[in-house]
């Protein structure tokens with residue numbers, strides 16, 4: 312019987328683990344085994360330089376996650392390299408199944424993250440993170456995007472936000488929108504339309520990313536005429552949505568309409584007492600390592616408070 316189980320091993324899970332272990336909650340973490348297609352350590356293991364995590368002028372994503380994992384272990388977290396297959400949250404102790412075994416716990420922190428959707432266009436595999444990214448805030452300031460024409464695929468709020476952010480560095484930003492309207496909210500639509508550096512290309516379907524060592528172009532098709540052309544762009548950003556990793560919950564926690572876990576404002580509490588959620592799995596706005604770490608800390612403190620009241 313466990314006191315606290317943490318599911319997921321990104322910045323949220325490891326920060327929760329560090330705080331929980333230091334509070335003598337003896338946490339057990341399931342770090343996942345290529346869960347949702349991502350290595351243990353989470354989304355940062357898929358990137359190169361991280362330049363906006365306080366305390367590090369320069370560090371690679373995998374190195375940062377190695378350090379977090381080492382710190383979790385150092386503080387006393389036990390880490391199991393398995394993916395949680397399912398849970399039963401209908402009563403306490405909660406049940407968790409991983410690696411064919413059943414575990415029980417008084418409290419649970421879910422920090423399983425989210426996965427940015429990709430298009431898997433021809434050329435993408437070779438150029439991923441060499442000019443193609445799914446996070447402008449993370450990668451947009453990298454030197455090889457400076458003063459170039461950049462393309463952002465998507466027409467939602469994220470796409471407008473990413474395009475606007477990229478105008479700080481790019482000579483021009485092309486928003487590639489598959490329909491004849493933006494999905495973004497009115498205020499965001501106006502922001503895009505009023506920005507002289509942003510050009511919105513409606514009815515445009517990306518077909519192929521061109522380039523060998525870096526992105527040099529994007530082959531596109533006009534959805535109305537079927538005419539194919541090539542845009543000379545030096546970078547491509549996807550903003551076509553994220554998928555929160557909540558499938559294994561099988562509806563046992565309250566989710567919003569896009570499957571993110573709902574938390575009570577100002578806390579990490581879910582609708583099930585004793586179950587807390589942290590990081591990108593409950594945040595579709597900020598989606599940063601440091602905000603995930605912040606909510607991971609909150610989840611551990613919320614769990615500590617909950618567990619101490621049980622005694």
Ligand code: FAD
Nearest residue numbers: 319321322323343346353354395424449590591598599600
């Ligand atoms: P994640 O990092 O998504 O980690 C969740 C972990 O849980 C994963 O390892 C996953 O495999 C595991 N998991 C999922 N399901 C299960 C399960 N059922 N059982 C067990 N484990 C499971 N942010 C920044 O602040 N700065 C950056 O420079 C930056 N660069 C980025 C670059 C890229 C390419 C991407 C994709 C994101 C980047 N981000 C960056 C965003 C940042 O990575 C995320 O906001 C952060 O990692 C979210 O942390 P998390 O702990 O919520 O989840």
Ligand code: NDP
Nearest residue numbers: 465466467468469470472489490494550551552553595596
């Ligand atoms: P959305 O699902 O809202 O938008 C995704 C966009 O990508 C849509 O324009 C969609 O087109 C397009 N798209 C999806 N798949 C493809 C594809 N295969 N090829 C081309 N285009 C594609 O996701 P967001 O990440 O933008 O937003 C998610 C949520 O977060 C929303 O609720 C949003 O309001 C919120 N958010 C709010 C922010 C804010 O308020 N500042 C900032 C960021 C997000 P189509 O419209 O045709 O389906």
